[in-house]
Each structure stands twice: as C-alpha cells, then as structure tokens.
Amino acid sequence: MxxxxxxxxxxxxxxxxxxxxxxxxxxxxxxxxxxxxxxxxxxxxxxxxxxxxxxxxxxxxxxxxxxxxxxxxxxxxxxxxxxxxxxxxxxxxxxxxxxxxxxxGRCGRCGRLLTTPESIERGIGPECWDIMHGGAAVEAPKVEELIGF
Structure with a gap:
C-alpha cells in the first residue's frame, strides 16, 4: 500500500x-x-x-x-x-x-511512469526515492526476497 x-x-x-x-x-x-x-x-x-x-x-x-x-x-x-x-x-x-x-502507476514526486517492481511497490521512482532520502540510496526489499525466488 x-x-x-x-x-x-x-x-x-x-x-x-x-x-x-x-x-x-x-x-x-x-x-x-x-x-x-x-x-x-x-x-x-x-x-x-x-x-x-x-x-x-x-x-x-x-x-x-x-x-x-x-x-x-x-x-x-x-x-x-x-x-x-x-x-x-x-x-x-x-x-x-x-x-x-x-x-x-506514476511517481508521486515527479509523475513519471513507474517500471521497476520496487518503484511500483512504493509509488516513488528510484531517482526520486534517492532525492527524498537525502541522496543516499535507500533500497526497498527486493521482490525476489519477498516471494522467495
């Protein structure tokens, strides 16, 4: 969500x-x-x-x-x-x-189309995610880790 x-x-x-x-x-x-x-x-x-x-x-x-x-x-x-x-x-x-x-299906910060599983899950694209978190790459859990493959 x-x-x-x-x-x-x-x-x-x-x-x-x-x-x-x-x-x-x-x-x-x-x-x-x-x-x-x-x-x-x-x-x-x-x-x-x-x-x-x-x-x-x-x-x-x-x-x-x-x-x-x-x-x-x-x-x-x-x-x-x-x-x-x-x-x-x-x-x-x-x-x-x-x-x-x-x-x-679009980034909540810039409005661009979301295409990676991580960005779709959080609603924020990877570049905007980095900007919103002070430039440090904060990674969401990988989909593979969540579903076990």
Missing part, C-alpha cells in the same frame, strides 16, 4: 475504491515555491491529467482543510473519503475487505 511519503511527495495521484465498485481519484500537488503546502483535488472529468476540482489543503495528519476556494463542504463524500483514506494510509484506520487505495 502507498504511504504518506507518496501522498505528500508533490505529484501524487491515487484512487480509493469500495466493494460496490465506486471510486474516487485524488491528486495531491504542491507549488514549487512552497513544498510544504499540499493541495488536494478530485478527478471530476474525462481528462485524467487535468480535470481535477479543488477540494482544499491536505495536512500531514490526513485532514483536509477547506479554504474559500474549496468546491466541497466538510461533510461532502469526497472530503470524507480523502480524509478516511489518509487515516488508513497512516495506520489510524483499517482498510475493510473489498476496499482499495492504489497509486496511478
């Missing part, structure tokens, strides 16, 4: 789905001049790269802070789903059977 490092990396897209087939796709981005500020939006149109409606500011604890520009209320389903998903990602809530939280 993805972690908050992925979500807050600056270019994250993830989808939350339930056992009824409903899903919400969220994008979390940050401006280049303020990497500590994270905007969250909901995919509301057919263009997966551009049709996101602003929801608010995503805080590190997973809460969505609404602003004057927010298009949703605090009790709207997308805001509640985003906050709940972040609680699951942070380990503060359980993911029920039939529910999923998945990244979109």
């Amino acid at each position: 993805i972690d908050m490092g992925f979500v807050m990396a600056g270019h994250a897209i993830f989808t939350v789905g339930n056992d009824k087939g409903n899903h919400y796709t969220f994008r979390v981005s940050c401006p280049k001049n303020n990497p500590d500020l994270h905007f969250i939006g909901l995919l509301t149109g057919p263009d997966n790269g551009a049709d996101y409606t602003y929801m608010g500011i995503l805080l590190p604890d997973g809460a969505v802070r609404l602003t004057k520009a927010s298009k949703y209320t605090g009790d709207s389903t997308p805001v509640r789903v985003a906050s709940w998903a972040c609680k699951v990602i942070l380990g503060k809530a359980a993911l029920p059977a039939g529910y999923s939280i998945q990244h979109a």
Whole structure:
C-alpha cells in the first residue's frame, strides 16, 4: 500500500475504491515555491491529467482543510473519503475487505511512469526515492526476497 511519503511527495495521484465498485481519484500537488503546502483535488472529468476540482489543503495528519476556494463542504463524500483514506494510509484506520487505495502507476514526486517492481511497490521512482532520502540510496526489499525466488 502507498504511504504518506507518496501522498505528500508533490505529484501524487491515487484512487480509493469500495466493494460496490465506486471510486474516487485524488491528486495531491504542491507549488514549487512552497513544498510544504499540499493541495488536494478530485478527478471530476474525462481528462485524467487535468480535470481535477479543488477540494482544499491536505495536512500531514490526513485532514483536509477547506479554504474559500474549496468546491466541497466538510461533510461532502469526497472530503470524507480523502480524509478516511489518509487515516488508513497512516495506520489510524483499517482498510475493510473489498476496499482499495492504489497509486496511478506514476511517481508521486515527479509523475513519471513507474517500471521497476520496487518503484511500483512504493509509488516513488528510484531517482526520486534517492532525492527524498537525502541522496543516499535507500533500497526497498527486493521482490525476489519477498516471494522467495
């Protein structure tokens, strides 16, 4: 499963789905001049790269802070789903059977397509992983080690 490092990396897209087939796709981005500020939006149109409606500011604890520009209320389903998903990602809530939280197959930091098993697992590409960890190569467990071949 993805972690908050992925979500807050600056270019994250993830989808939350339930056992009824409903899903919400969220994008979390940050401006280049303020990497500590994270905007969250909901995919509301057919263009997966551009049709996101602003929801608010995503805080590190997973809460969505609404602003004057927010298009949703605090009790709207997308805001509640985003906050709940972040609680699951942070380990503060359980993911029920039939529910999923998945990244979109692109690096959460730069948006490039993920192609190695390690980068797909963590949602962050190898170059961005090194940058995010102070330039030191921090390796994830090898897939072979996890599945025994």
